[in-house]
Each structure stands twice: as C-alpha cells, then as structure tokens.
C-alpha cells in the first residue's frame with residue numbers, strides 16, 4: 001500500500017508504485033516521466049492547496065495537488 | 078519541394094535548431110510552450126532546396142492543447158521528420174520518438190543540448206542509439222552551432238527506421254527502459270550551491286520574497302533604462318528635429334497641409350505631444366515616448382524568459398490563478414501581454430481547455446495594458462505623481478482578479494490543474510537576447526508607425542468633417558454623465574481602436590484633471606482591444622466567444638469607470 005506523494009515529507013525519497021486516475025491523467029504524467037518504478041523527491045510544496053514540485057530523473061515538474069494525490073509512492077531508504 | 082518538419086518535446090531547442098538551419102529568426106525561450114504556431118523556412122541541403130517547418134513542442138502525437146494540435150498537424154504535412162531530443166532527458170523524449178517511428182515516416186534525430194548533458198555527467202552512446210532505432214542520430218549544440226553541419230549532411234539519410242511493433246504504452250516504456258540501459262550512463266553528481274539556490278527559488282518561504290524582489294527589480298530596470306534612453310538619446314534627437322520641422326511648418330503656412338502634417342500650433346509653436354500632426358505627434362509618440370520603454374521592456378522580458386524563471390513564477394502563483402479558472406501557466410500570457418496583447422492572446426494556446434483559453438484571453442484584453450500604452454500612461458500621468466499611476470494599475474489588477482473570479486464561477490467547462498515541466502536555469506546568451514529583443518522592436522516599429530499614422534490621419538480627417546463633434550455629442554450621456562469626462566474624450570476612445578498609445582496621448586489637450594485622466598485611461602484600457610488584438614482574438618476564440626468577450630469588456634469598463642468616478646470625483 002502506498003501513500004499519496006502529496007503526503008510525503010520533504011527531502012524523503014520514494015518510489016512510485018501506482019498512478020490512480022483516469023487514462024488521460026496517467027498518460028499526462030507518464031509523458032512527463034512520472035511513472036511507476038521511478039524514484040521521486042518533493043522539492044517544494046506550495047501552501048493553500050497549491051501544487052507540489054517533484055523531482056524525477058533530475059528534472060523538476062510542477063503538478064497540481066489533486067494530481068499529486070493520485071500518485072501513490074512508498075518511501076525508500 | 079520536400080518538407081522537413083521539426084518535432085520534439087517542448088523546450089528541447091527546436092526553434093534554435095530551426096534558426097540555425099534556415100537563418101530565419103524565430104523566438105526561442107527557456108520555458109515549455111514558446112512556439113505556438115508553425116513557421117516556414119527554406120534551406121538548401123547540398124543541391125536540393127528544402128522547406129523546413131518549426132512546430133510547437135508536443136509530448137505525444139495525441140494532442141492535449143491547441144499548440145500540440147498545431148504540432149501534430151504539421152507532422153502530417155512533413156515528408157521528413159527531424160526529431161529534436163533533449164540529451165539531458167533522453168528517456169522521456171524517446172516516447173515521442175517511438176511514436177514517430179511507428180508512423181513509418183523518414184526520420185533523423187538531433188540529440189540536442191549535448192553540452193548540458195556533458196556538464197551534468199550524462200554520456201550517451203549515440204552510435205548504439207542510432208543502431209537500435211535504425212535512424213541517424215547526430216549530437217548537436219544548437220546554441221553554438223556544434224553538430225549542425227553533420228546534421229545537414231545527414232538529412233539525406235533520414236529513413237523510416239526500425240519497426241518495433243509495440244502495441245501499448247506499457248510495452249513502449251519497457252522498450253525505452255532497455256534502450257536507456259544500453260546507451261546511457263549517468264554519473265552521480267552532488268548538488269551544487271547553484272542547485273540549492275534553484276530549489277530555494279521555488280519553495281514558497283524563500284521563493285515568494287525572491288519573486289517580489291525580482292519583479293520589483295525588473296520594473297525598476299524598465300523605468301531606469303526607458304527614462305535614460307528618453308533623456309539622453311531620444312529627446313536630444315527631437316530637440317535637433319524641432320527647428321527643422323518648425324521651418325517646414327512656416328514654409329507650408331496655414332492650410333490643410335499644415336493641419337495634417339504639423340497639426341495644431343500652441344501659441345505659434347509646435348507641441349510634439351499635442352499638435353497631432355503626422356510629422357510631429359505621429360513621429361514623437363512612437364519614437365520618443367513609446368520606443369524607449371519598448372526597448373527596455375523587451376530586454377528585461379528576454380532575460381526573464383531565457384533564464385528559465387517564468388515556470389518558477391508559474392508554480393509560485395498557481396494558487397492565485399487557480400481561483401480565476403486558470404493555472405500557473407496563466408502568467409505567460411500575462412507577461413507576454415504586458416509587451417503586446419497579440420502574443421499574449423496567442424500564448425493561451427498552451428492552456429488545455431476552451432474555458433481556460435477564453436478566460437485567459439479575455440483577461441489579457443481587459444486589464445493588461447501593452448507596453449506602448451503603459452509608456453504613454455507614465456508619460457501622461459507621470460507629471461502628477463506616481464500615486465495616480467498606482468491607482469490605474471491597482472484598478473486594473475482588481476478588474477483582472479474579480480473578472481476572473483466571476484468568469485470562473487459562471488462559465489461551464491473544466492479547469493485542469495497545472496502540470497508543467499520546470500527547465501533548468503540557464504545563463505541567457507547575449508547574442509540570442511539581442512536578436513530576440515531586436516526582432517520584437519522591429520515588429521513594433523513595423524506595426525506601430527503605420528497604425529499611428531493612420532490614427533493621426535483619421536482623427537484629423539474626422540475632425541475636419543465634423544464627425545468627431547457628432548460622436549462627442551452622441552456619447553456625451555455616457556462619457557460625461559456616467560464617467561464625468563469632457564465629451565471630447567469620446568474621440569480618444571475612438572482612436573483607441575487603432576492604437577491605445579495614441580489614444581492616451583490624445584487625452585492630454587483636453588485639459589482634464591488628473592482624476593479624470595485616471596478614469597479615462599482605465600476605461601480606455603478595458604473597453605476594447607486594439608484592432609490587431611481584436612483580429613487575433615477573433616481567430617483564436619471564434620465569432621461567438623469573441624462577441625461574449627466584447628460584451629464583457631464593454632460592461633466591465635463602464636462599471637469600473639463609473640465606480641472610479643464615484644470614488645475619485647464623487648456624484
């Protein structure tokens with residue numbers, strides 16, 4: 001069982017295990033390199049329900065909080 | 078003639094490659110979504126002439142916004158595909174490459190940003206990559222031109238490549254994983270202080286103060302450079318011009334030609350701002366009042382664009398834009414619109430839904446004054462102090478936000494969340510900055526001067542035939558009754574269809590109080606876009622949405638103008 005990436009503490013790294021959402025949603029994220037098996041890290045977390053900035057393969061991507069809730073991860077050491 | 082189309086993910090350097098290949102100038106910037114329309118260019122490869130097409134970036138052949146639709150349309154037009162890929166981001170870029178290979182069109186790959194890949198410790202065996210895909214792969218550094226010659230020499234060898242017969246995305250990603258394992262080595266790199274600064278600029282606690290600082294600095298720089306150019310270059314030039322044109326005016330003597338070319342004389346003297354002649358105001362407004370600020374603004378905009386800061390600003394401001402039915406990318410049409418509304422409206426093509434595009438385009442037209450107009454606002458209101466200028470801009474900001482809030486509520490359709498790639502910071506290349514700034518200044522000169530001449534001419538002719546008095550009388554109930562302005566202000570509003578900078582200048586001879594000027598300028602900004610913007614709005618929105626947008630503009634301008642009058646002048 002994974003946790004949404006939006007709940008991952010900053011600086012913790014994690015592995016993406018599942019993208020929960022519609023077909024379009026999954027495609028959009030995968031096109032940006034955010035997909036199952038990838039190691040991710042939270043770079044920034046905007047307040048008031050704003051977006052989160054995550055890093056995958058050394059590249060930062062901003063995604064809305066709603067989308068971030070659909071990205072399930074498990075923390076790795 | 079064979080057509081070569083440039084395809085690739087956003088922000089991989091397609092436009093720079095295009096400029097290198099054709100010598101044609103197109104805008105390139107360090108954020109995804111710079112190119113929103115196609116550009117044709119020509120080049121000779123060996124003996125054979127080719128047509129080359131620069132297209133917007135896309136992540137796949139299934140478009141998710143209008144800009145990507147354009148890219149996919151262009152793809153189907155091309156005979157040969159030049160796939161530009163980002164060497165620092167190979168894995169993600171290969172998805173589109175596989176999709177392109179599947180179509181069976183002849184393909185050649187430019188492995189661009191090769192310099193950055195090297196410095197970030199990524200090495201790619203491009204020979205192996207070429208063997209695996211069955212198409213030529215040429216490493217390039219578009220910025221310096223490295224590898225472009227090899228690219229040109231190899232275009233003839235573009236070929237359909239290996240058919241991989243992958244049915245679903247899952248299989249494609251697996252295949253890409255295998256390819257990456259075979260051809261790419263990444264040396265682990267510890268974060269540098271620069272990386273830490275980069276991260277700090279996107280975290281709210283550190284990023285928001287930085288953003289405020291940067292925006293204030295930019296604003297200050299625009300004023301500093303603009304005023305400097307006026308004081309030390311353009312005004313002295315017009316001081317030299319004054320005796321010449323005065324002599325010419327005396328030689329002409331009173332008559333219709335003097336009226337048209339020189340305009341009205343004040344105590345027998347020419348007044349460059351108020352005379353309203355073709356050779357006086359028609360030259361002075363665009364060259365000495367507006368151009369200096371255009372130069373200053375576009376220089377700063379180019380620095381902002383090429384550094385890669387805009388996507389960070391998008392991220393930090395996303396929450397605000399989300400409330401008005403947009404997302405953080407809305408900052409791009411806003412900033413481009415501050416230069417000229419036309420590219421501002423065009424940039425809305427990067428937004429995903431019709432609702433978002435409508436809101437973004439309408440808001441740009443309603444409350445984003447272009448630089449030409451802003452320059453005139455400073456010129457006209459400046460002598461009364463910054464306070465009055467601040468009232469205009471605070472009003473416009475309020476209008477922007479409140480109109481957005483309302484539109485977001487009442488419009489059907491959805492507003493997807495932000496999903497934006499953040500490019501690395503790059504040090505702007507002086508040559509590119511200079512070229513880009515010059516391109517935009519040239520576009521201003523080519524478009525502004527004819528329209529301004531037309532505007533000045535129209536005002537003069539309409540004045541002579543008495544049409545303007547008639548218009549003034551017709552709109553007096555609104556202009557004077559509602560807004561508290563002299564009836565003659567209607568003339569300026571009319572001229573605003575052609576050029577808003579001219580219209581702001583025309584308010585000066587009316588002898589208004591600063592409060593009246595504030596109202597007139599605000600209404601002038603909101604009520605209607607200039608013809609150039611109107612035409613683009615028509616193309617982008619279609620006739621029905623254009624009609625809606627226009628109704629909103631007129632309604633909001635009257636509302637804002639009336640409220641301002643009640644606040645500033647009283648009942």
Ligand SMILES: Nc1nc2c(ncn2[C@@H]2O[C@H](COP(=O)(O)OP(=O)(O)OP(=O)(O)O)[C@@H](O)[C@H]2O)c(=O)[nH]1
Pocket residue numbers: 085086087088089090091092093094104105106107108109110111112113132133134135189190191192193217218219220221383503506509
């Ligand atoms: N260091 C380096 N920078 C490059 C290279 N090629 C392009 N750039 C920079 O990368 C940024 C993006 O270039 P563009 O040509 O605008 O990219 P594009 O693919 O046309 O982008 P869109 O039109 O948004 O799809 C610009 O800031 C360029 O100066 C390169 O080979 N090396």
Ligand SMILES: [Mg+2]
Pocket residue numbers: 091092093104105111112132133134
């Ligand atoms: Mg481009």
